[in-house]
Amino acid sequence: MRHLYQSQRAMRNMRRAAMQRGVVAILDVGTSKIACLVLRFDGPQRFVGADGVGSMAGQSSFRVIGAATTRSRGVRFGEVSAMQETECAIRTALNSAQKMAQVRVDHVIACFSGARPRSYGLAGEIALQGAVVEDQDIGRVLAACDLPDYGAEREVLHAHPVNFALDHRSGLSDPRGQRGQVLATDMHLLTVDVAAIENLLYCINRCHLELAGLASSAYVSGVASLVEDEQELGAACIDMGGGATGISIFLRKHMIYADSVRMGGDHVTSDISMGLQVPLSVAERIKTFHGGVVATGMDDREMIETGGDTGDWERDRRTVSRAELIGIMRPRVEEILEEVRARLDAAGFEHLPGQSIVLTGGGSQIPGLDGLASRILGHQVRMGRPLRVQGLPQAATGPAFSGAVGLALFAAHPQDEWWDFEIPAERHNGRSFRRAVKWFKDNW
Amino acid sequence: MFALNRRRPGGPAPAAASGAPMRRDPAPSRWDYRYQRLMLTPLFRIGLRYGLPLVLIGGMAALWLANPANRALVTDRIDAAREMIHSRPEFTVSALEIIGAQPALHQAIEALVDVEFPVSSFQLDLDALRAAISEFTAVAAVAVRVRPGGTLEIAVTERVPVAVWRYIDGLRLIDNDGVMTGMILSRADRADLPLIAGDGAKEVILEALLLFRTAEPVFDRVRGLVRMGERRWDMVLDRDQRILLPSDDPVAALERVIALHEAQDLLSRDITIVDMRDSARPTIRLTEPAINIMRNVRETGIRATRD
Incomplete structure (x- = not known):
């Protein structure tokens, strides 16, 4: 526990150094x-907020100066399976x-989608010492x-304080400076398999890079593709990736x-x-060019050349109709969406005030997916694209890049996590010593 | 399209050969990746852009200079170039000209400038020459320069002796500043200059000259001035007469004496000392015979008046 706190803090310091x-x-x-x-970060917040325009969640402070994408290898279900x-x-x-970027x-700050994330809601309560x-x-x-017993082979990836309650007033986002007797909090804890983190860390270290942060791709694609109102009122972001679909x-x-x-x-x-x-x-090419999930009568007549590479070029001139292709794709997409539905139901999504669902990720580009998704997930489904950031190439503005954005x-602007706050030392002596050190730091 | 039975010369089985082009890997090798990162390091790039050429050129120069023959070649070239410039006619000095020096000083300076003409002006150390000439006591100021025509010009301003100073070791000539310019054997060598004597006389040479100018009416009788106790002057006349002058404002006192002399012929009378040290009470001392006569005259005069 202590170890995790320290390592995450070290990562935060690394991030600050990188900035x-x-x-x-x-x-x-x-x-x-x-x-x-x-x-590239151009110093602290050069952006000057005009009337009603905030700092736009920090994305005005940086600029994308280099972007590259490559076909992934050795990654399955969002986890490293072949290190080299x-x-x-x-x-x-x-x-x-x-x-x-020259x-x-x-x-480097990395994210990954697999490693079996699991959410926990924690509650804590203390009596205040001062007023x-x-x-x-x-x-x-x-x-x-x-802390729940989340298993030895798992590691905490995110620990967001979601809510604070002071006496009987709940829903406080920042209770500092307020009067009260009892302070309670709700914390959202996300744990992942430690092996996945270790493997990724090893790969990154082999590239002579320092890891300055680690995030779950489901979380960051939600940050990028949900608009502010949706984040406020309650929304689900479905990041349909290659090997895993994040919720x-x-x-x-x-x-x-x-x-x-994991589909x-x-x-x-x-x-x-x-x-x-x-x-x-x-198959990948056919999927991207001709894929779909809703068949119409037109699709029976649209023939697609599969061009099987069997070596028998003269006779292997197979074609399939688009309806056939859709007939293959649709059950799998439905399966994924139903699995997502089950997860959302398990999480109690129907009790949230807002019910909007945002589909993003490379898989969400299948034509007709929004219709299918609204039948399975509910009515308020929309396609999400990542927020626009400065300097991002046009090729990287699609939904497939919502995780990266x-x-x-x-x-640029991480939310407060548990390790951003100082843990007070238990013993009084240690505390006074720490206060002395702090006084020394502040005054010298 | 190509023949299905095509084989590479000496190559392995066709399956492996057909697999070869599929091996194209977009990933940079570890060394390539390291190299790329190194080339993007700013300090390394600066070093590569400026440091490497510098080191290469420096190394090549050092290697070349490591051979003594090459070093000698370089020094020879430099010497030859310098020699060529120095030996140009514009820089040759072929004559010496000394301006404003008496024959004795002229000879001394000529002996000092020990140079064989013609010589290059780069080899003349004018500053040292000037310092050496300034060492002569008779020289007040000296300007040494090379004139455009190729002449070394030494313009000397000599010290002009204004008085003779009798000192323990003999007679010295001194100029306005009290600096000794030379020595003479006898007073008759420079009878035109006034004589001063006594310790500390040369420090107040200007006052002495002023006193001599004041004593113009009796100049032929003045023997000299003697500094008494480094404080005041005695003017010595012939016939062992002395005028004792005060330490402050001696000129006014002397003027009074001269005025007295012109009115009453004071100095022609039979007196030895005119004491002006106390301006309120000038005193004169008579000679022995004069005192006797004076006494006689007084007695007879008194008697006569009684009679």
């Missing part, structure tokens, strides 16, 4: 592609992004949350639930490959 140096790389390790953005291959792929993406990057809530009290109440639910600008379904676009591709007896690359926003 000071001004250049940081964003690495979205996905199953189908690895995207790398190089961000993944390392090669990361190296490829980083090398070309560095070349584009700057050397030493710090007014102070910084230390926040740290104490967060430390007072009783994150936001309420009052905080993520309150995250999960992932994605690659499964659709492999279905096509098996159903049409074509190689995976051909969200990670950039996360790098």
Whole structure:
């Protein structure tokens, strides 16, 4: 526990150092592609807020100066499965992004979609020592949350304080300075398999990079693709990736639930490959050019050449109708969406005030998906694209990059997590010593 | 399209050969990746752009200079170039001209300038020459320069002796500043200059000259001035007469004496000392015979008046 707190704090310090140096790389390790953005930070918030325009969640403070994407290798279900291959792929993406940016990057902030994320809601309560809530009290109440037994092989990835309650007033976002006797908090904890983190860390270290932050891709794509109202009122972001589909639910600008379904676009591709007896690359091409989930009468007549690469070029001139293709794709997409529905139901999504669902990620580009999704998930379904950030190339503005863009926003303006607050020392002596050190630091 | 039975010369089985082009890997190798990152490091790039050429050129120069023959070649070239410039006619000095020096000083300076003409002006150390000439006591100021025509010009301003100072070791000539310019054997060598004597006389040479000018009416009788106790002057006349002058404002006192002399012929009378040290009570001392005569005259005069 202590170890986790320290390591996350070290990562935060690394992130601060990277911001000071001004250049940081964003690495979205996905199953189908690895995207790398190089961000340049131009000092602290040069943006001057005009009337009613805030700092736009921090995305005005940086600029994308390098972007590269490469076909992912060695990643399955959003987890590293072949280290060397993944390392090669990361190296490829980083090398070309560095070349584009013409700057050397030493710090990287990474996200991944797999590793079986699991959400926990924690509650903590303390009696205040003084009359007014102070910084230390926040740290104490967060430390007072009783941790569930999430298993030895798992690690905490996010720990957001979602809500604070003072006496009987709940829904406070920042109780500091307020009067009261009892401070309570709700914390959202996200744990993932530690092996996935270790493997990714190893790959990144092999590329001579320092990890300055780690995030769940479901969370960051929600940050990028949900608009402010949706985040406030309650919304779910479905990030349909290659190997895993991430689900994150936001309420009052905080993520309150995250999960992932271990199915994605690659499964659709492999279905096509098996159903049409074509190689995976051909299946992928057919899926992207001709894919769909809603068949019409027109689709029976639209014939697609599969061009099977069996070597018998003269006789292997198979064609399929688009209706057939849709007949292969649709059950798998429905399966994914139903699995998502089940997860949302388990999380109690129907009790939220807002019911909007945002589909994003590369898999959401299948034509007709919104109609299918609204039949399975509910009426308020829309397609989400990531927020626009400065300097992002046109090719990287699609929904497939919502994870990368969200990670950039996360790098520029991270939400408070548990390890951002000081844990007060238990013993009085230690505390007074710490206060003396703090006084010394403040005054010298 | 190509023949299905095509084989690479000496290549392996066709299956492996057909697999070869599929091996294209977009990932940079570890070394390539490192190299790319190194090339994007700003300090390294600066070093590569400026440091490497510098080191290369410096190394090549050092290697070349490591050979003594090459070093000698370089020094020879430099010497030759310098020699060529120095030996140009514009820089040759072929004559010496000394202006404003008496024959004795002229000879001394000529002996000092020990240069064989013609010589290059770069080899003349004018500053040292000027310092050496200034060492002569008879020289007040000196200007040394090379005139455009190729002449070394030494313009000397000599010190002009204004008085003779009798000192323990003999007679010295001193100028306005009290600096000794030379020595003479006898007073008759420079009879035109006034004589001063006594310790500390040369420090107040200007006052002495002023006193001599004041004593113009009796100039032929003045023997000299003696500094008494480094404080005041005695003017010595012939016939062992002395005028004792006060330490402050001696000129006015002397003027009074001269005026007295012109009115009453004071100094022609039979007196030895005119004491002007106390301006309120000038005193004169008579000679021995004069006192006797004076006494006689007084007695007879008194008697006569009684009679």
